[in-house]
């Protein structure tokens with residue numbers, strides 16, 4: 539049986555916050571692999587500056603190139619429109635029944651996940667690793683974790699992680715202004731963004 543971490547998101551573009559979370563969660567939870575799954579067109583992010591799925595997928599591929607344990611899946615970008623997390627996770631479980639899946643996300647998602655489509659099916663399909671910022675008060679999170687575990691039979695790990703203050707939104711803005719994003723995005727991805735002229739205009 540393999541333990542697989544799943545990270546979903548827009549990855550517009552992928553940055554070291556995502557990569558360090560994947561890397562550390564892999565070691566700290568003994569995961570065999572981490573699969574990164576860029577979303578299709580998200581109903582939550584209607585911004586026009588979300589690049590097409592294939593481009594966001596390509597940038598994750600570039601970032602994951604030298605890491606055999608890191609994979610990028612195109613299951614969601616191949617769909618037209620948005621795919622719900624529960625659908626993707628159920629599909630993965632069906633395709634790989636021998637694997638154990640761990641859905642990795644920022645702990646703030648614990649407070650919104652009940653508003654996602656079919657949260658009970660998400661919790662049925664996988665365990666959750668919720669990355670908590672080291673300095674954030676975890677009492678509220680602890681309470682939420684217990685509440686979700688009781689309500690949905692969920693399995694949730696609160697993962698103390700030194701979250702970096704870095705977001706794709708901020709990076710897109712820096713690129714638009716012609717500022718450096720060195721060290722925040724892998725070099726090969728920076729080169730690709732420059733070559734394609736991404737994020738230059740809103």
Ligand code: ATP
Pocket residue numbers: 545546547548549550555556559642643644645669701702703704705706707708
């Ligand atoms: P945007 O600014 O466009 O919202 P983002 O940087 O927040 O982008 P997403 O693609 O929305 O990135 O996030 C994908 C996943 O990575 C989410 O689970 C999110 O919680 C997590 N994540 C995002 N930024 C960080 C970070 N700096 N450290 C750790 N996890 C992060």
Ligand code: MG
Pocket residue numbers: none
């Ligand atoms: Mg975000």
